[in-house]
Amino acid sequence: MNASSKSERTRLSAENWEDAALVLIAEQGVGALAVEALARRLGVTKGSFYWHFRTREALLQAALERWEQYGEREVIAQIEAISDPRERLPELFRRVAHEVQPHRVYAALLKALDHPLVVPVMARVSQRRTEFLATAFREAGLPPAEALNRARLTYAAYVGFLQLNFTLGLPRISHEDFDAYVEHMIATLIPA
Amino acid sequence: MNASSKSERTRLSAENWEDAALVLIAEQGVGALAVEALARRLGVTKGSFYWHFRTREALLQAALERWEQYGEREVIAQIEAISDPRERLPELFRRVAHEVQPHRVYAALLKALDHPLVVPVMARVSQRRTEFLATAFREAGLPPAEALNRARLTYAAYVGFLQLNFTLGLPRISHEDFDAYVEHMIATLIPA
């Protein structure tokens, strides 16, 4: 017995460290990812960490890969969920707008675009999502060239919104106003 | 005589340090703002710095204030330059799109939203610019509520574009494609 004060006191794996790293990144940003801080959080010490990873960068790399694959499934799920191409985009907008958690890591990584490891990951993710939006806009009736530009515009609006109203705390938009904003986006960006 | 190797060897003022700080921030981000590095750049040592500023944070604060006021004039100039309300927005879009330098600091600060000193500055600047856009959209014929949301959407698209195509190096859009994108933005976001 004698389970120590911390939670359940089970042995740790590399995946545990990666998940904890992502949580910490979401909460305090990539810059706050320090091994001793993470170790404290997990109720262990550095000694544990350096058994699982060769360096701090290695952990970040692994955590980013993990996030990229995990986030892939999330987007794919959003795609397949809606059958009618006409309703896909409005529904996607509304669903994405009313989630919070999945955006936290993405927003944190946007603030870490100085770091060489996160740039390629963000480039791939953003690229794929933009391309997905482009096909959706084509299916909604826009000609290819226009669809691509509309996708760029839409995804840029998403990214910018994260920065302005999420990371930054602009005049705390109310819940009703936010819904109105989302509907305005739909009316403006999605062809009738 | 005997002008030393470095440029002109004149004495430095606090403003010199602030300007140099902004240049460094634009080039390498807020995180790279270190006093010894800056000193090397200016051809002096720390000893000089700590005569002008009490701390590193004090320099950052002063540099941000300087940038905020300087950037104010820039936006105001864009406003007054265009007389016809009908043509104001398209012209603003095109002009902003074809500048580069003024966006560098803003983009760098977007990546430093973790830092407590930059958050209020960015909040004020973004707020003012959004409000300016809102009045422009009202003058362009949109009802107030709609104008505000359109302004939010537009400014978010601007911020997101900076991140995706500036900071991040998404598939290097060509010059013609970029112009087409800007025109697409105009057609989509500005009421006819």
Next chain:
DNA sequence: TCGTTACCATACGCATGAGTATGGATTGGC
């Protein structure tokens, strides 16, 4: 049950960068 492997603690070394102490050089008022 015994030893080997997997996991973790403790105690270091070491680099970086902020801030301090103090003395030297340069400038402008008189």
Next chain:
DNA sequence: GCCAATCCATACTCATGCGTATGGTAACGA
């Protein structure tokens, strides 16, 4: 030409955070 500010260099201290060395303990197969 001299004195007092002003500006800067040199040489430290000190905290932080990465990485290492090494020994201890828990799990697990034979």
